[in-house]
Amino acid sequence: LGLTFAEAAIVLGEAGRAMLPSPLLPTLAMTQVLAHTGTDAALDILQKTCASGGPITLAAAETAFASTTSLSTHVEGPADTPLVTGRKQFVLHGDSAAVFLVTAADQTGLGLYVVDGNDPGITRTPRMTLDQTRRLATVSFDNARAIRLGGADAVAYAENVMLVALAAEAAEAADECLSRTVAYLNLRTQFGRPLATFQALRHRCAALAVKVQGALAVARAAVDAVVTSAPNLPVLAPMARLVCGDVFMLVAGEMIQLHGGIGFTYEHPAHLYLKRAKSTQLLFGTSEELRDRVGRLAGI
Numbered sequence: 001l002g003l004t005f006a007e008a009a010i011v012l013g014e015a016g017r018a019m020l021p022s023p024l025l026p027t028l029a030m031t032q033v034l035a036h037t038g039t040d041a042a043l044d045i046l047q048k049t050c051a052s053g054g055p056i057t058l059a060a061a062e063t064a065f066a067s068t069t070s071l072s073t074h075v076e077g078p079a080d081t082p083l084v085t086g087r088k089q090f091v092l093h094g095d096s097a098a099v100f101l102v103t104a105a106d107q108t109g110l111g112l113y114v115v116d117g118n119d120p121g122i123t124r125t126p127r128m129t130l131d132q133t134r135r136l137a138t139v140s141f142d143n144a145r146a147i148r149l150g151g152a153d154a155v156a157y158a159e160n161v162m163l164v165a166l167a168a169e170a171a172e173a174a175d176e177c178l179s180r181t182v183a184y185l186n187l188r189t190q191f192g193r194p195l196a197t198f199q200a201l202r203h204r205c206a207a208l209a210v211k212v213q214g215a216l217a218v219a220r221a222a223v224d225a226v227v228t229s230a231p232n233l234p235v236l237a238p239m240a241r242l243v244c245g246d247v248f249m250l251v252a253g254e255m256i257q258l259h260g261g262i263g264f265t266y267e268h269p270a271h272l273y274l275k276r277a278k279s280t281q282l283l284f285g286t287s288e289e290l291r292d293r294v295g296r297l298a299g300i
Contacts (some may be wrong), residue, residue: 013172054098094137
């Protein structure tokens with residue numbers, strides 16, 4: 001359709017509102033990376049993947065949720081037929097991905113490689129997670145055939161786009177949590193009047209609304225940075241994931257509290273939002289790690 005990552009972010013936001021259990025997020029993020037890379041190999045893989053409809057994901061983390069520049073995953077063999085060996089943790093929908101974008105150490109220091117999900121050198125191990133709507137897997141590569149997309153810049157771009165995608169999803173999901181909570185407070189009565197008329201509850205919702213609007217603004221700024229290839233993307237991406245992830249966690253927790261007894265039940269969807277918020281806070285860097293990154297980039 002000729003659309004951009006801005007439209008993809010809108011779709012991700014709506015998926016976040018619905019808690020869609022789908023590999024849509026990593027797929028849209030990684031198609032953006034392939035398109036941005038612009039090499040013949042990347043565009044060929046992008047066309048084939050779009051035709052097949054298979055999920056794409058990023059395999060970056062090894063010993064923690066955040067990836068590092070010091071990787072045990074490495075590349076061997078000649079430059080025209082590289083082979084990737086190593087193990088990646090916490091791979092989003094790694095149990096079903098048709099294409100992996102893998103970070104690996106190579107002769108240049110760090111590279112981003114494409115590996116076909118059907119390669120016989122791949123082993124997938126699903127992980128039991130708190131958020132069962134967002135599947136994670138450990139993926140091992142044993143001399144898996146690969147195609148090099150780029151170096152450290154390509155790796156950084158892939159991680160930044162993933163952070164922005166998570167932020168776009170989280171901001172809209174937080175807004176959905178608040179909307180559902182306000183609707184419930186207007187419906188539920190106590191002492192002969194709706195809960196929404198109680199000043200203490202109104203103040204809590206007003207404070208949450210300010211937080212949510214801030215998260216939406218930061219997410220939109222980060223999405224715009226991806227679309228325009230802005231030079232401040234390396235700062236905006238972790239900042240957006242940090243702000244939106246933390247706000248999502250705050251609002252999801254308040255959603256449970258303000259729904260009272262029903263909010264603690266599995267029959268109500270509040271717990272799904274809380275679990276998604278917690279997984280968002282950890283993927284591709286904890287809040288503490290992202291604060292450190294933003295601080296370093298800001299010279300603090």
